[in-house]
Amino acid sequence: xxxxRDICVGCGAxxxxxxxxxxxxxxxxxxxxxxxxxxxxxxxxxxxxDALQADCRFPDLLLLNSYSNPFEGxxxxxxxxxxxxxxxx
Amino acid sequence: MKTMYxxxxxxxxxxxxxxxxxxxxxxxxxxxxxxxxxxxxVSRSCCTMLINEPxxxxxxxxxxxxxxxxxxxxxxxxxxxxxxxxxxxxxxxPGGHKLTMVNRKEGVALPYTKEVILKNxxxxxxxxxAEVVTQTAGIRAENVDGGVRVLxxxxxxxKVYEVRCRIAFAADGxxxxxxxxxxxxxxRKYFGSFRVASYFLDNVxxxxxxxxxxxxxxGHTRYDRGQVYMVPKYLPDAAEGDxxxxxxxxxxxxxxxxxxxxxxxLREGPFRDWFRNAKxxxxxxxxxxxxxxxxxxxxxxxxxxxxxxxFIETYCQSAMMYGYRAARASLKVLETGTxxxxxxxxxxxxxxxxxxxxxxxxxxxxxxxxxxxxxxxxIFSLTDGEEYEGYVSENTAPDVMKKxxxxxxxxxxxxxxxxxAVIEKHWKxxxxxxxxx
Numbered sequence: 001x002x003x004x005r006d007i008c009v010g011c012g013a014x015x016x017x018x019x020x021x022x023x024x025x026x027x028x029x030x031x032x033x034x035x036x037x038x039x040x041x042x043x044x045x046x047x048x049x050d051a052l053q054a055d056c057r058f059p060d061l062l063l064l065n066s067y068s069n070p071f072e073g074x075x076x077x078x079x080x081x082x083x084x085x086x087x088x089x
Numbered sequence: 090m091k092t093m094y095x096x097x098x099x100x101x102x103x104x105x106x107x108x109x110x111x112x113x114x115x116x117x118x119x120x121x122x123x124x125x126x127x128x129x130x131v132s133r134s135c136c137t138m139l140i141n142e143p144x145x146x147x148x149x150x151x152x153x154x155x156x157x158x159x160x161x162x163x164x165x166x167x168x169x170x171x172x173x174x175x176x177x178x179x180x181x182x183p184g185g186h187k188l189t190m191v192n193r194k195e196g197v198a199l200p201y202t203k204e205v206i207l208k209n210x211x212x213x214x215x216x217x218x219a220e221v222v223t224q225t226a227g228i229r230a231e232n233v234d235g236g237v238r239v240l241x242x243x244x245x246x247x248k249v250y251e252v253r254c255r256i257a258f259a260a261d262g263x264x265x266x267x268x269x270x271x272x273x274x275x276x277r278k279y280f281g282s283f284r285v286a287s288y289f290l291d292n293v294x295x296x297x298x299x300x301x302x303x304x305x306x307x308g309h310t311r312y313d314r315g316q317v318y319m320v321p322k323y324l325p326d327a328a329e330g331d332x333x334x335x336x337x338x339x340x341x342x343x344x345x346x347x348x349x350x351x352x353x354x355l356r357e358g359p360f361r362d363w364f365r366n367a368k369x370x371x372x373x374x375x376x377x378x379x380x381x382x383x384x385x386x387x388x389x390x391x392x393x394x395x396x397x398x399x400f401i402e403t404y405c406q407s408a409m410m411y412g413y414r415a416a417r418a419s420l421k422v423l424e425t426g427t428x429x430x431x432x433x434x435x436x437x438x439x440x441x442x443x444x445x446x447x448x449x450x451x452x453x454x455x456x457x458x459x460x461x462x463x464x465x466x467x468i469f470s471l472t473d474g475e476e477y478e479g480y481v482s483e484n485t486a487p488d489v490m491k492k493x494x495x496x497x498x499x500x501x502x503x504x505x506x507x508x509x510a511v512i513e514k515h516w517k518x519x520x521x522x523x524x525x526x
Contacts (some may be wrong), residue, residue, distance in 0.1 A: 010132040013284070013376035015226065015244070016266040027246035028126050033247075038443070041179030048286035048347040060384055063419065 001037050001044060003030040005049035014043035014052060090222055091254070094120045096419070097239045097254040099227030099263035103203075103405045104395030106210035107166075107412035108258050113217035115420055121219050122250060124226040124244050129208040133262075133375040134287040134338050136320055137200040137405060138301075141173070142251045142480035146407040147439025152199065157206075157406060164413050169215070170205035170486075171323045173333050177300040178481045180490065183308030183359050183462045186469035188477030189300075190489055196300060197240070198481035200322040200333075203405060225250075229270045230257045230390030255391045257418045260412065263377050265397035273388050280379035280400075280448075286339030286348035288355075289324070289371035295335060295363045301481045304360075305469075308462040310353040315341030316458050317354045323371070334370060340377075347374065377401065382443045386436055387429045392419060400442040411436065441484045453516060454487030458516070464508045471497040491516060 003014075003023070021060035023043060030051070032043075044052040051088040058066075096112050100106045109121040131137075139157065143149040149160045171404040178190045178197040190197060214219060221268040222241075228249070229240040237257040241250045256267035259267035268274050295318070318340075321333040339351035355364045382400050386393040394415045395408035404413060414432050421428030441447045457465070473492050479489040494512060503507040 009372045010130075011374040011376075012127075012133070013264070015124065015263060016269075017376075021242075021247060024126055024247055025226075028130065029131065045343050046282075046284060046376040047374065048284040048376065050346060052346055057119075068176050085101065 001032050001039055001041065001052050002052065002055045003032050005029045005031070006049045006051055009049055009051070011048065012013075013046045013048065017042050017046050090120070090220070090250070091118075092252055094220075094252060094254040094283075095423070096120070096256050096258065097227075097230075097237070097252055098122070098182070098258040098260055099230070099239070099241075099267050100259070100265075100395075100397070101125070101207075101211070102204065102260060102262060102395065102408060103210070103220065104279050104397075104408035104412035104415075105258065105260035106207060108208055108260065108416045109214040109221070110217060111413055111416035112420070113214055113219035116218070117420075117423075118427040119214075119219040120222065121214065122225040122241055123223045123229060124224065125155065126223050128211050128221070128430070129202050129204045129390070131207070132373050134285040134373045135203060135375075135405070137203040137322065138175075138320065138481060139203060139248060139406060139484055140199055140404050140480065141195055141199055142482050142485060145482060145484070146403065146410070148407065148410050148442065149433070152483055157409075159406075159410055162410055162413060163343075164410065166206065166409055167209045168201065168206060169209065170183070170202040170325065171327055172199040173298075173321050173323065174451070175299055175301050175321070175481070177476075179297070179300050180303050180305045180457070182465040182469040183304075184470075185359065186466055186468035186473045188437075188469050188472040188490060188493055189476050190481075190486065191476040192478065192480060195492075197479065200320055202323055202325050202327075206405065206409075212410065227259070227261055227267050230259065230267050230268070230277060230391050232391060233457045235447075236289065237390050238283065240282045249288045255423065256322060256392060258419075259391060259393045259397045259407075260395050260416065262340075262395055262403065263396040263399070265393070267391070268383070268393055268397050269392060271393075272387050273383055273385065273393070276385075277380040277383060280381070282376065282378045283340050284344035284345075284376045285338055285340040285371045285374060286351050287336055288351060288366040288369045290335045290337055290342040290355075290364065291370050292365045293335045293363055294365065298333065305458045306360075306460070306462045306465045309358050310344060310350040311357065312350045312353060314340070314345055315339055315347065315350045316455070317358075335367075336374075343376075366408075373483070380381070380450065382440060384437060384443060385433055387433055390422075392429070392432070392466050398436070399440065400448055403440065409441075447484060449482045449519060450487050453518065454483070454490055456515065456518065457490070462513060464505075464511065467505055467508055468494055468501070468512065471500065496526040
């Protein structure tokens, strides 16, 4: 999704709705972090002034290949060091 | 920003600012955070009217020396802006017929400028020594040993901070993020989601500067659903002699275009002539999730205040009053170990939506818009020219409307029995029926 900052009135309705915490609030207007956004459209449904519009970064249809497993051959989850670490703070 | 405070307040609206002002005045270490950069700037749609009806939310608020005076609480809030005296409140059908409530002496409500209220409260809180951090949202509060752990997120960088305090206040409004993370959130029942867009219009050729107007019916916009409201109010920088502007706002269910509805009302609605030369001076919007009230708005040492605990809204004035009561109660808790009951009992007894049947009543007033335009034109043609005593209030206006309409029910039964049947059924509808209609 993209936030059109010239349309956004800065009501903040979208910010806490984002399931990916992708929306920053910069100088009183929404700004969507493109690396975090998953184009789910939750923010668009909340926007009263239609400032949030789909950016169409993803193809309309994702073809799922259920026959191949890209993780085949990797060690089972229990043997790996946990990828989740506590923050240094 | 330090890491330990006596009190952390999330949200610097009328409730949060009032708490900060009171607690800072009591020489406590107070942190107030808000996601906005300019706390006094209002970008969320808000009617901002002084509801001057006696006993609104258990309190009577009057204007004394241009300030807001809360009679029972004994609280005065400094106001340096201007009031509009609205003496009429009308429901208007697409054909221009009206049902009008009047209070010539005191007004049906007094629109004021929220920015002035917020700025005065903020100045007082800061002067009293409260620490105010802007561009920071509260994302979670949890009770831990000896107090509350609060997670804050910077709005620009999204960096998460942790602060600790003895008591935390969730004053972050109707879509409270803090409340979402509490156990008490599970006690709430969901009704629906609405979004709102509003324009402040200057240069409007408008005949009702003394009225609150609710446009009821589907024919006001081309989108069939939603309601349009109009309220005159002054801009924050209005000088003596300036005319008020018109705040026009349109509320629709989620997924429906609020702003398109508003544009449609202004450009092609039945009253488009009023707005031919209008100029937009300010835009605002908001999203609202409707949940039932939190009956017990305290969890451990986390206190939920204002809209965050309410069904829809508490009005600015009552947000300040509940904030004041919550601040007093929590000071007592710090001193004596108990005191939350003062606040929670007052909340349950005074806030109308906590009482059984009140939500249904308010929604019935709102749900009238689901009738056909032709039926509404007919019903309001019966009440046209009549005046009923009343106020602008979600809690009492539906009753006045019901009585006004039902006083014509015999004539309706004679002339239009099908409409009479629909109306009689309407007053029996449950809240779910109305939201789903």
